Amino acid sequence: MLAINSDTIRPSLKLYFIMGSINCLKSPVEVLSEAITGGITLFQFREKGPGALMGQAKLELAKKLQKLCWEHNIPFIINDDISLAIAIGADGVHIGQDDEPASSMRARLGPNAIIGVSAHTLEEAQQALLDGANYLGIGPIFPTQSKDDAKEVQGTSLIEELRAKGIQIPLVGIGGIKIDNAASVIHAGADGVSVISAIAGADSVRDAATRFIREIEMNKLKSF
Known part of the structure; x- marks a missing residue:
């Protein structure tokens, strides 16, 4: 497990x-x-949907991806599957509103685990804070086809509301984020953006990631 916790997670987002x-x-x-x-x-690591790996195949892929992340000092988080996270000693988990609360995850994973929670309302965000979340995933910001169970699109309004109320927990925007709309998420007050298809489905994965980094860093400078 990498030495990443709630005090150091913000730049990692x-x-x-x-x-x-x-x-x-x-x-x-x-x-x-x-x-x-x-x-x-x-x-x-989010292994979900039709055709997703299960059992030993999922475990073996998780280990390979975790090894690659750790070789480059990249935190490795698992979506929902706390049993898998415990089995391989992942850096943490990301959970939704239908999963066990962050407080339960903390009790099972320990004080140094990264626990992220998806929040779609102010009330959900406040409860996640009380439960000990290290960061919140806010969205879906824009329409997305990467998640079959995505909630209603809400734009950047919740990010703006949380920041306006003085809530300083690290925030990451998620849902339909592309190069041409990432700036609005950063300007709203997010610490970063979550991306699936705009990187994984790109002709050049490396170039897509590099373009995102440049866009985010440029707009972070403009926000100060």
Whole structure:
């Protein structure tokens, strides 16, 4: 497990890449390797949907991707599957509103685990804070086809509301984020953006990640 916690997670959210085997046009290991070369700062293994790997195949892929992340000091997060996270000693988990609360995840994973929570309302964000979340995933910001269970699109309004109320927990925007709309998420107050298809499905994964990093860094400077 990397030495990443709630005090150091904020910069790691800058370009948060989410991927599973079903999102890839080539080998997931190759896609992740190119994304790391392009500059991603955090990775979430999300193996869900029709055709997703299960059992031993999922475990073996998780281990390969985790090894690659750790070789480059990239935090490795697992979506929902706490049993898998415990089995391989992942850096943390990301959970939704239908999963166990962050407080339960914390009790099972320990004080140093990264726990991210998806929030769609102010009330959900406040509860996640009380439960000990390290960061919040806010969205979907824009329409997305990467998640079959995505909630209603809400733009950047919740990010703006949380910041206006003085809530300073690290925030990452998610849902339909592309190069041409990433700036609005950063200007709203997010610490970074989460991306699936705009990187995993790109002709050049490395170039796509590099373009995102440049766009985010340029607009972070404009926000100060």
